Every structure is written in structure tokens, then in C-alpha cells.
Amino acid sequence: MEMSVARAEDVLIRRPTIADWGRILEILEQANFHHIGGAEMPSFPLADCFVAENVGRVIGVAGYRVLSRTTAKTTLLAVDPEHRAGGRVGERLQRARMDHLRALGIRTLTTNADDPRVILWYERRFGYRRTGARVPKVESFGRGDAEEWTTLELDLSMPATARNRRKRRAV
Numbered sequence: 001m002e003m004s005v006a007r008a009e010d011v012l013i014r015r016p017t018i019a020d021w022g023r024i025l026e027i028l029e030q031a032n033f034h035h036i037g038g039a040e041m042p043s044f045p046l047a048d049c050f051v052a053e054n055v056g057r058v059i060g061v062a063g064y065r066v067l068s069r070t071t072a073k074t075t076l077l078a079v080d081p082e083h084r085a086g087g088r089v090g091e092r093l094q095r096a097r098m099d100h101l102r103a104l105g106i107r108t109l110t111t112n113a114d115d116p117r118v119i120l121w122y123e124r125r126f127g128y129r130r131t132g133a134r135v136p137k138v139e140s141f142g143r144g145d146a147e148e149w150t151t152l153e154l155d156l157s158m159p160a161t162a163r164n165r166r167k168r169r170a171v
Ligand SMILES: CC(C)(COP(=O)(O)OP(=O)(O)OC[C@H]1O[C@@H](n2cnc3c(N)ncnc32)[C@H](O)[C@@H]1OP(=O)(O)O)[C@@H](O)C(=O)NCCC(=O)NCCS
Pocket: 031, 076, 077, 078, 079, 080, 083, 084, 085, 086, 087, 088, 089, 090, 091, 092, 111, 112, 113, 114, 115, 117, 118, 120, 121, 124, 125
């Protein structure tokens, strides 16, 4: 079957159901993120996830964990490689979890990433900053060529425009 990147208008961001679990695991596995229950990701509750669906098929997943009244952490984000870097599926999933957490009153969002291109994507597209922390991986998870996570932080209480202005002044 010939595959092509999903058109933005055909992609729906929604909450998953248990019926999506098998497909979610398949997508996580493509990023080596499927070791749920292990030391890196002890749990991945569906209630704290969004999925992207393209004409009836799940093509991406994003999770989060609320840590306190004002702080949260993103958990896993992965898009089916067939649909990466084209339809902005990852951006829409990321915005869905950011919007949800902001509406809950979360102000500080922490994210760990292990891919230099993805780190730049978080910084440029969403306004994250590196905290300076690097967290060693405790088991095989994510990229095989990276032994640690780079910690990023986003101030969700600030509108994106103010964040961008602050960034431009800093350059
Ligand atoms: C990160 C990820 C979810 C982005 O999904 P996506 O649908 O491709 O995202 P978008 O189309 O919204 O944006 C594409 C971005 O991906 C990055 N990208 C493109 N090709 C890439 C590649 N081969 N490898 C890594 N990142 C790439 C680029 O930075 C691009 O951003 P830019 O347009 O500003 O240059 C997806 O690349 C993925 O599943 N990666 C593997 C798992 C991962 O690293 N997840 C993040 C964990 S914190």
C-alpha cells in the first residue's frame, strides 16, 4: 500500500480509548519508547494522553504528567515515521498537551529530549529553554546513540508572543 504524509485537515487530535493501545505501542516502539513499566517510564496512563488520528488510524501520541498544582512534565511524544516532518502532527500533539495543561493552571512544564534536532524544535517552535540539567538514561530508551536526556523548561503562563519577544531581545 502506498503511504503519504497526512493532510492537516484529515488529522484529528483526540483522547485515546483502550482500543488504541496496541497502535500506540507500535508507534512508541518505532522511537524505542515502548518500554512502559520500566525504570524510564514506569507508567503511561491513557487518561493523560492525546492521539492524532488520520482517517481512522492513529499516527501519533503525546502524554504528560501533572506533578503539582503549577508544575507538569511531558512524558512521551512520537509520530509514525511515515508522517513526520510534513503534516506538523507532532506540533499539533504538543500544542494539545500545552493548551490542556495551561488551562489546568500549570505554569512550568518540563520536557526531556535526547535528539539535538528535537531539542532545537522545542526551543524554536515552542519557546523552551535548556535548564542545564542532563539526566543519564537508566535503561535502553529512545535514541541508541544518546546516553542522557537534556532537560528543557517552558513557562506556560507567558503568552507565546511575549516569549518570542523576550527571546529576540536576548539575541
Ligand atoms: C519529534 C517528533 C514528534 C516531531 O513530529 P513531527 O510530526 O515530525 O513534527 P512537526 O512536523 O511538527 O515538526 C518537524 C520537526 O521535526 C524535526 N525533524 C525533522 N526531521 C527530523 C529527523 N529526521 N529527526 C529528528 N527531528 C526531525 C525538525 O526539527 C522539524 O522542526 P522544524 O520544522 O522547525 O525544522 C517526531 O520527529 C518523532 O516522533 N521523533 C522521534 C521521537 C522523539 O524524539 N520524540 C520527542 C521526545 S521528547
